[in-house]
Amino acid sequence: MRTRCLPVAVCSLPSRQSQPPPVRTNKQFEEHSEKGFHVHPPAEATASEYPHATRIPLRSNPHLPPLPPWSTVPPPAAPPAAPPPCTEHRAREPPEPVFRLADIPGKGKGLLATRPFRRGALLFSEAPLFTQPPAPTNSSILAALAARTRDEQRDFFLLANAHRRAKSVLPALGVFETNALPCGADADAGPAARGLFLAAARLNHSCAPNVAHAWDAPARALRLRALAPVPAGAELCLNYADVLGTRAERRAALGFECRCAVCALEGAAQAESDARRAAVRRLFDEVGRCANEPTLGMRKVAIALRLLREEGLVHYRASFCFDAFQFCVLVSDFAHAKAWARQAWEEACCTTGPDSAAARTFKMHWANPRSHRLAGTLPRMTLSGPE
Numbered sequence: 114m115r116t117r118c119l120p121v122a123v124c125s126l127p128s129r130q131s132q133p134p135p136v137r138t139n140k141q142f143e144e145h146s147e148k149g150f151h152v153h154p155p156a157e158a159t160a161s162e163y164p165h166a167t168r169i170p171l172r173s174n175p176h177l178p179p180l181p182p183w184s185t186v187p188p189p190a191a192p193p194a195a196p197p198p199c200t201e202h203r204a205r206e207p208p209e210p211v212f213r214l215a216d217i218p219g220k221g222k223g224l225l226a227t228r229p230f231r232r233g234a235l236l237f238s239e240a241p242l243f244t245q246p247p248a249p250t251n252s253s254i255l256a257a258l259a260a261r262t263r264d265e266q267r268d269f270f271l272l273a274n275a276h277r278r279a280k281s282v283l284p285a286l287g288v289f290e291t292n293a294l295p296c297g298a299d300a301d302a303g304p305a306a307r308g309l310f311l312a313a314a315r316l317n318h319s320c321a322p323n324v325a326h327a328w329d330a331p332a333r334a335l336r337l338r339a340l341a342p343v344p345a346g347a348e349l350c351l352n353y354a355d356v357l358g359t360r361a362e363r364r365a366a367l368g369f370e371c372r373c374a375v376c377a378l379e380g381a382a383q384a385e386s387d388a389r390r391a392a393v394r395r396l397f398d399e400v401g402r403c404a405n406e407p408t409l410g411m412r413k414v415a416i417a418l419r420l421l422r423e424e425g426l427v428h429y430r431a432s433f434c435f436d437a438f439q440f441c442v443l444v445s446d447f448a449h450a451k452a453w454a455r456q457a458w459e460e461a462c463c464t465t466g467p468d469s470a471a472a473r474t475f476k477m478h479w480a481n482p483r484s485h486r487l488a489g490t491l492p493r494m495t496l497s498g499p500e
Contacts, residue, residue: 211237212349214315219372221273223317223348230343233463236324238334241296241308242269249307251283258285265311272314275368296335297328310335319350319373320363321425326351327465336466340427356426357394359387375424389420393429396420400436407440411496414440418500431460431471434499438478442485444494452498454479 210227217223230236242265243257258266269288276287292314293307313335316324323341328334343349350373354366360376360383370376378386396417403410414437421430434457441450458475465471478485 212312217317217348220317222315223350224312224315226343226345226347226349229345230339232339232342234339234343235466236337236339236343236349237312238329238332238336239310239312240334241310244296244306244308245289245293246306249286249289251286254285254289268311269309272311294326294335295328297330308335313337313351316349316351318353318367318371320352320356320360320371320375321373322350322352322356323347324349324351325428325464327469329466329468338463338466340463341425352428356428357390357397359391386424389424390426393417393420393424393426397429397432400433403440404443405491407443407491407494407496410440411437415497415500427460427463431457431464431475434460435475437496437499438475438482439485439487441496442478442482442488443491444496445489446494446496447482447488449496449498450482450485451479454482456499 211230212224213227214222215225226236242261243254245253245257258269261269270284272288272292274284274287275291276282277284279287282290289307289309293309294313296306296308313326316337323339323343324337325340326335326337329336337349354363356363358366360371363376364370375386396413400410400413400417403413414433417433418430421427421433434453438450438453438457441447441453454475458472458479461467461469461472461475482488
């Protein structure tokens with residue numbers, strides 16, 4: 114996620130007292146007994162003090178049947194017996210995997226989706242097998258591998274090694290350099306650490322990727338999300354290098370010949386794709402220099418977003434939307450600024466997730482665009498919102 118900030122030249126309640134309960138007097142006991150109530154005198158009282166206490170039997174109505182003696186009253190029914198404990202424990206079925214490893218023609222191994230995914234859906238999360246500092250050595254990688262299981266060590270050495278022909282690069286280092294992904298700062302490995310992820314390492318490259326990865330520092334895991342709707346059976350692909358520029362420039366940066374659908378274009382279609390991607394890369398630089406010309410900057414943002422849609426690219430959309438937001442707050446067009454901030458937040462949720470730092474920043478400005486430090490810097494003007 115590439116974002117930038119455009120440079121600008123310019124009363125307590127009373128306590129409730131508890132009252133003692135009223136005390137029933139002996140006179141009240143006598144009045145109730147005269148009215149025919151059955152009264153139980155205190156245990157310490159004598160018969161002479163309460164003459165009426167034994168005068169009225171419990172059942173004095175002749176129309177009611179006599180009470181049965183206590184000996185004939187059936188005992189209460191016993192509670193039902195508890196069911197016998199279950200001795201069969203049904204095993205919980207593991208969740209269905211979201212991908213499967215398969216042979217991809219011309220690419221070797223790759224991952225295929227086992228079910229459809231919507232745009233922005235979390236595909237899976239993966240913790241690193243181990244992490245390394247920015248400049249690892251073959252010895253440091255072997256030391257990290259020694260703490261893993263034999264199966265994990267075997268899976269590591271089964272990964273691709275783009276440095277196999279380089280005699281100066283030992284096998285462990287070659288595998289790591291080929292498959293490592295950035296995972297932010299690490300307490301042990303230091304800043305800008307990289308990690309080895311056994312599942313994510315199986316994702317092949319595409320110049321029109323349908324998967325984005327982002328490091329979740331609190332969870333210490335790599336989150337992979339769908340950049341576009343993914344049907345079941347489709348290959349899941351990342352981008353190993355910047356997807357802007359011409360096909361020749363992309364191949365030079367990758368170090369191998371990409372065989373994705375974009376690179377397979379020929380003739381006029383391939384030339385048009387190269388022109389669109391090169392234009393987006395140029396516009397990314399030009400928009401940053403339009404801080405004092407918000408109208409021109411907005412026109413360039415609109416062109417860049419149209420070209421990105423035509424190429425099916427998502428990665429740069431959030432950045433261009435945030436540029437448009439900053440142009441709007443510069444001229445106090447806060448209504449359109451809110452719309453652009455929301456658009457940037459939606460794009461960031463697709464690429465880095467709703468809990469990422471970029472998504473939280475965009476959501477904050479969506480809620481209150483006036484909080485941006487550039488708000489009202491230039492004369493008031495009305496610009497435009499997203500399409």
